[in-house]
Amino acid sequence: MVTFPDGARIVLGNEGGRPIHRGTVAVRGPCAPSREEVMGPGLTEPQSRALDFVLAWFGHPFDSVTSEPQPGGEPRWGAWPLSGPLLITALVHWKQHEPEAFDARLGRLGLEATPAQPDEAASLRLLGSRNAEGHDALALIAEDPRLLAALARAGRERGAQRAQLETLVTHVLRPMLASCAQAETAVDAPGGLFASARALALLFHSELRFGRRGVTRLVTLARERPEPPVAGEHAGERLAEDLRATGRSREASEVWRILTSPELADPS
Incomplete structure (x- = not known):
């Protein structure tokens, strides 16, 4: 002590x-930034929901x-x-x-x-x-x-918590999303492969767990079957199966938690 x-x-x-x-x-708690503060670095609503979920369930x-x-x-x-x-x-x-x-x-x-x-x-x-x-x-x-x-x-x-979030968004997530763009179209643009909060959570989780190679793998799977608005989620299912088949059952179960959680359902 x-x-x-x-x-x-x-x-x-x-x-x-x-x-x-x-x-x-904890990320969700009385001593943590509010949802408004999480969105402070200029996140969209789906991005904010995805980041909140990934940090709460898989972060620290x-x-x-x-x-x-x-x-x-x-x-x-x-x-x-x-x-x-x-x-x-x-x-x-x-x-x-x-x-x-x-x-x-x-x-x-x-x-x-x-x-x-x-x-x-x-x-x-x-x-x-x-x-x-x-x-x-x-x-x-x-x-x-x-x-x-x-x-x-x-x-x-x-203030230090906000600095963590600002650094994460500016130096990790935005460059990652930019690297996934195709023909200058953002991967999370309306109607895009990863437009929903659930699909974005899959991307953020891949970056957290596997780094840029994992993100590239997920995006490649989505582009093989480009069926908006569910292409990203279908890619997540295939990624989960790949992870399970290669003995990474923990990471596979995390992907399935993202795919099935009601917290990431689109607002009705």
Whole structure:
């Protein structure tokens, strides 16, 4: 357990000999952003519903912090676990919008987040006796229980949660959707292959679980049988069967949860 000067406490676990915080602030709950705030980064209603579902069922709490298992591994922070440059981008975004909150949670421990410049990327520095930058600074956070607890506590701040979402939408989901466009037509345009909240949830889940290769596979399956408005959902069924056949029953069951949940039904 890490206790801060103001009495706040963060209870850490241990995984592979490294400290972790599994999180206490659920995506759907009184300490999380509202639906309006989730839509703040410019999401459409179907996109917002899809993201809310995927984060709630397959993501992590906003204040979770885990780390990569290998020595020198970086921390993964938040609802859609951000690591590396994306984590740094989220921290920079938070500091730019709420500098006092950032300094109260992280700045006082020597962490400094600097926005991107024309000739260099956004950066994170750990100042003091262990002076480090970028990957090295992140690796130290993953190893140091007090720094990791501070990052977890930061995830309880509403501004930090919004920064996580803004970074996710701007640097992960929008580029992913753009990569799926065909003949300059958005894949989630009205009448498109992935126009519904359910179909978009399949895309977002593929990005979360499998990365861009998984998204490409799902879109390829949809284009083999382009039958709007259900092409994306039919592709999800085929993906689930492929996953089951290759021994990935957990991921297959997650896809079926998306395909069958009433939460993603089109509004009547």
